[in-house]
Amino acid sequence: MPRSGPATRLIDVAERAGVSIATASRSLRGQDGVSEAVAAHVRQVASDLGYVVNVHARTLAGGSTSIVGLIVHEIGDPYFSEIASGVVHLATARGLTVQICHSGRDPVTELSQIRTLLAHGTEAVLIAGSGYVDPTLQSEADKELRAFQRSGGRAAVIGRHFLRTDAVLPANVAAGEAIAEHVLSLGHRRIAVAAGSAALTTVEDRVAGIRAALERHGIAPGDVPVVHSAFTRDGGQEAAERILHEHPRTTAILALNDVMAIGVLSTLRTLGVSVPHDVSVAGIDDIAVAADLAPSLTTVRLHMQQLGELVLSMALKPPSARPRRRGCGHELVVRGSTGPAPRRRA
Amino acid sequence: MPRSGPATRLIDVAERAGVSIATASRSLRGQDGVSEAVAAHVRQVASDLGYVVNVHARTLAGGSTSIVGLIVHEIGDPYFSEIASGVVHLATARGLTVQICHSGRDPVTELSQIRTLLAHGTEAVLIAGSGYVDPTLQSEADKELRAFQRSGGRAAVIGRHFLRTDAVLPANVAAGEAIAEHVLSLGHRRIAVAAGSAALTTVEDRVAGIRAALERHGIAPGDVPVVHSAFTRDGGQEAAERILHEHPRTTAILALNDVMAIGVLSTLRTLGVSVPHDVSVAGIDDIAVAADLAPSLTTVRLHMQQLGELVLSMALKPPSARPRRRGCGHELVVRGSTGPAPRRRA
């Protein structure tokens, strides 16, 4: 779609200001080598003419794009939309625009997204969302990012500490521990986990945290059913059904994220199981609606918006020799969905 | 940030394939004037080399960018993230990437976003989110879009029927009517509205729908308090407080969107008002969590994801002489937050 609009070009500004195109270019970018008087004049003329630089020409000539790419697993998921919100907010404040790609949790799509973003010459590529347990699924992506960085590009990820990029690390293991400690402290011993796909490292980490806490309290891993399903509301429903069916004496269900917890709550409501009287339910993430569910959801806050801001700010910093790691706080948020373990169950 | 990566360029593909750069270009874009044998060979070589076209060069030379811009009021709001999800899904399916801009409901920011997107040469500019009642707030944006279209660009919006672009029209008026009819049919007569900013046309439309329905049932506009606040959860809380304070005999609160309804429910819970026993509450939109609130929220489904897909597909169609209009269904979804009007109130 060739556009032939009467857009003002740099050369128009230069002519009108009575300077060369080079001087105009330098003036507008605040580069030195131009007297302040001339620069100010050029800026004035540009503004009068409503000049907007052509990104493509700029990029092609070696300039920067002012675009950052963000790859997320599922843009509709609150976990990711809150991250995206953080990224977009900070980006807007810095005069950058964000190009969002949705991988649908498919490593192949993800790879092609990365390639596209690289070809688009984005300033930085950000990836949010769990990595894959199977390293072969992302080795290509890894290679691509490395090459991108070697050639001066910036990349940063949320999680995926195994990549050689800057990374913000959500407290997955600690969150798992915190939520498990919480239900343990309430006296629960028959605990089940509603987990997302076993292929994701986030799932692995959160489960590891839960297991560690339980083991400290003398509960063997074998005594903790972990039901894998999808990281969605429906996945949570399905997991809850299976848990209640296969392990009817369960008194606490730990969902590995809030979205699944919503599904768990929905199933329990349907089955007439009272929460937290009969069964306690907890999530991880603390998405915005967690406080407004029925009952309100006990969870671990992971500050997604902050994760988003952090990952962008890391990417924007001048590169360092070795990949930086940055944690992000987590807090147990106790609400109405967890309560003391029932004295006995049917 | 000049990038000097060893990216394969078209000329590399051409050389390796033993053809000219022109032929290579034509082959890769499936343009005719190239024999099928040669074209296939070129495509094979390109794929072997992992060639990805440089968008900036392509655009500069008059090609297309494969990028669509989407401007939303508030990316963190589920209404918009569901729209964004629709846009991103369809875009991904069509091999397009989406550039998301967040205007924060500020017309000035919005205008600069539009300019940026135009300067980026996006295929299409999409705007989601209420227009402003005051036309001067958007006349600049309007002008900009018109110029964009005249020069071959595509634009489409959700709502904002006053713009001369293709538009998908959410059923705002009808949704207002539907939700009002619903509470009327339950016997409510003392109805209050928790509204977002009066500056937004969406608010205007939904209120108009509500008023129309009420008037049909003999309730004068003066008898329907409309409390304006922000289109957020906190705004809903605040509106509910004011409604209960100023109009204590209210039996039904209609929130103009689900996010506000969440705030309303929260305030009622805090104040110990039972929903729907004492007061019924309803929203509009049917965001994903509406079904999982406590109580589950009666609302009007506006199919945001579909709105997103529609607006993109309209923008992608060949332009028509006059702006197209496309409606999108709506359905009343009755859940637990509304019930019969109480016989009497304190």
Next chain:
DNA sequence: CGAGGTTACGTAAGCGCTTTCGTAGCGCAC
């Protein structure tokens, strides 16, 4: 007062692609 350094600007060479235009080669009709 001229060598050498600085500053302020202009000239022009691309960045990687699309596309216009030109041309070689072929088939076909006369």
Next chain:
DNA sequence: GTGCGCTACGAAAGCGCTTACGTAACCTCG
């Protein structure tokens, strides 16, 4: 066998910008 109309391809001109390099003009100092 000449001429015409195709088709399949190549050469080269930009798209609008950044930047390396060149060059005046001015300054500083011995």
